[in-house]
Amino acid sequence: MVNPLASHGLLLVLLVAVAGAVASAITSPIHVLNDPAIVDADEEGIHLVTEIRKFAESVTVLDSTSELSALLGSDTLTSGQLVIPEQEAGSLSSALGSQSTFQLGQDIQGGLHLIVHDDIGLITQITGWSLLVDSCGSSASQNLSGGGFGQGPSSLPYVSAVQCVQRSSLPDSVDGVYASTYAWAWTTPYGSGRITYMGADYFNVKPEWPELLEREGLMGPSLDAFQAKVQAEMKRRKAEENEESSSQSVDEGNEERQSDSKEKDSASTPEKSKGGCAGEAHGAGEAATQTDSKDVAALARAGPCAGFEELKTIGAAKSRRTSKVASHPLASKPFILTKADAVYGDELVTKRLKEFASLTLQGATACTMNLARNGAKKGGLTEDQLKALEEERKEEAAAAVAEAETAENDAVKAALKVLNNTSQQPGLLGEVSIETDAGQVRVAALSMESLADAEGPAEISAGSETGVSAEVSMELLGEVASAAGAGDGMILLSMSGLTEDAASSLATDDVRAVGARRLASALRSQPISIHFRTADGTKINVQNLTTPMKIRLKTDDPNATCAFWDKSAAQWSSEGVQTLSSKEPGFIHCSTTHLSIFAGIIEVAVRSVLLRLECSTLGLLLQLEALEKLLDGEWLGRPATWVAALMVVVFGILLVLARRLDQYHLRKLPLNQRELLLLRLRLDGGDAEGLAGCAAFCAVIDAVFHFFGWLRGTAYMMLQRIYERRFDLLFIAAVHSLRNLLAKYVVHRSIGLLQVYRSSTAPGTARVLQSAFGAVAPENPEVENGGSRTFKSFFSLSQVA
Secondary structure (H helix, E strand, O other), X not given: OOOOOOOOOHHHHHHHHOOOOXXXXXXXXXXXXXXXXXXXXXXXXXXXXXXXXXXXOOEEEEOXXXXXXXXXXXXXXXXXXXXXXXXXXXXXXXXXXXXXXXXXXXXXXXXXXEEEEOOHHHHHHHHOOOOOEEEOOOOEEEXXXXXXXXHOOOEEOOOOOOEEEEHHHOOOOOOEEEEOOEEEEEEEEEOOEXXXXXXXXXXXXOOHHHHHHHHHOOOOOOHHHHHXXXXXXXXXXXXXXXXHHHOHHHHHHHHHHHHHHHHHHXXXXXXXXXXXXXXXXXXXXXXXXXXXXXXXXXXXXXXXXXXXXXXXXXXXXXXXXXXXXXXXXXXXXXXXXXXXXXXXXXXXXXXXHHHHHHHHHHHHHHHHHHHHHOOOOOOOOOHHHHHHHHHHHHHHHHHHHHHHHHHHHXXXXXXXXXXXXXXXXXXXXXXXXXXXXXXXXXXXXXXHHHHHHHOOOEEEEXXXXXXXXXXXXXXXXXHHHHHHOOOOOOEEEEEXXXXXXXXXXXXXXXXXXXXXXXXXXXXXXXXXXXXXXOOOOOEOOOXXXXXXXXXXXXXXXXXXXXXXXXXXXXXXXXXXXXXXXXXXXXXXXXXXXOOOEEEEEEEEEOXXXXXXXXXXXXXXXXXXXXXXXXXXXXXXXXXXXXXHHHHHHHHHHHHHHHHHHHHHXXXXXXXXXXXXXXXXXXXXXXXXXXXXOOHXXXXXXXXXXXXXXXXXXXXXXXXXXXXXXXXXXXXXXXXXXHHHHHHHHHHHHHHHHHHXXXXXXXXXXXXXXXHHHHHOOOOOOOOHHHOOHHHHHHHHHHHXX
């Protein structure tokens, strides 16, 4: 049902027309429902998204109703606009359900701007208004100019297939309306938000609606007029460039003066002396360029330091601008203008200037942070700058934690509305999961009675993706309930896994690349926020538990240990947290006496520690650079040098004193006395008298010791001799075996020859007969009759002969 020639569409026109302020309509997030089960996603939905993206910075397409349900209750939704195209395939109110529809009404009252096309039923279900629907005819005039309608056309032409509302049934709060007898485009505030309705079909709009879009100032003129002006501006600038190329010598002189000016600026601008990208960003927009604003955003967001050289190059050769731009109060700030900026007024120029100033500041900050985290080199960041970056890291971490806590609190409030006694988990009254911008939040309800029925602790999971679970026993819950004054009532447990963006602010607790003199902590698991709450969602301050809570965390490092985030110090700490022994691969088990944000961490050496370890190697100290460093004498004034020198002096003095004492005692003690003292060759009279009382006992002990000593010595000597003669013994055994084999062969051969002689048999015949007898001989003929096979065979042969 879509006509591609239908300009920009009625819904888009009214989306812009009813925006309370022009600037907010551009910068605030816009969500467009494009669920194929509800709207014509392939035609109307995708065309509508394409039109909105021409003027809006943040457009999110919701491909399913479940995505919309997941956003309900979040700040992202309430701070922007929700656009619902014509519902040709199904009813959104039926797909959402009563609970989600109620939450949508709460979001509108909290600040959401809802733009609905051709669905009075959804609005009546949200608001409870009695709106009378009828078909429309003729044209619609502007009767009320509130909500941004005042800048639109005076009237809108008639289009077919319009569903209108009787004007008398509209609420008194309506402040903007296009109507004749019936209202078919109207807007009204609703709480802190706004509801806008339009009844025209998207495929059937007429040019007056794009005109309304133009008058609002969001896209400027219609698309054709916009393109025509852009082309004219590009032709004018191309002609200027041709004139500049004909006077190249003049341009070269200008570039030299610009270079001198930049050198002076670099000496006078503090930001440029930092060694990071802040100075680059400051100088990147000294002149306006022809780069599109989307390209500017891509360059500035591409990464630390990316694009600044390109921005400077572009800006250097494109310095001519209209008097309006050159005299603009923000012209001294870093900025980039779009292709058609010179065509439009101060409002758009101001917006572009502010936009680029924000982007370059973000890029410079990210670049400087990156330089600090990867180590300051020669001429790099100073200690004061590093301290400033450390403070900035703490601020980022505090903001991330605050955002996560706010999202968790909002999710708990939303969960209270849908929490019911439907849990199949033993020990739980109920549980529910809420998706937020800060991650998934799991809320579980417990009570002393439910845990008693479970006959054991309850294990609560934060979700299969996180791999995190917590164990709550009756003793622990009783202690928490007592601290909260809840008695045997319901206690909530909320568990929220932080997203990658939030976790990146907590990834390490030391931004300094040099100067840090301790080990830093690095994340090795997803941070998880765990808190007990009362029945109304109020957080319970849990500290110094006598019954610790056990937590299971998923980690990618087997050496990780448990820790919590200390908000006051902005660091990971293990105070009150223990890492339990576990054989489960990929997980660590923790116990804690307080609740906070938990994660698995490892201790890593910051760069200063690594440098000190590297410099502890003697081979590095003997290098030429190290020797040159020793010769400069700067290290002599450091306290560490004084301590090391003092220790060397003290130990040297002690060694000299010890040597002198040894020499003194050697001189004082005669040689014969030293022999008696050390070797005890003879006993004095007093020693003999002392030993007389235990003569018999000492003799027995002495004999026993001597016997075992002799036994040990004998066994050791035998084993030693065997070990030493092992090769000799092996050789002797081999010779004896060879001798036996030779003797046996000679004896058997002699007996055989003797029998042949006695029997007068030819040797060949004897060998044949010997083989025959051998074939029928018994298995073990050597044992039988005590003789050998050869002797027995030839004995039988001799008898036959």
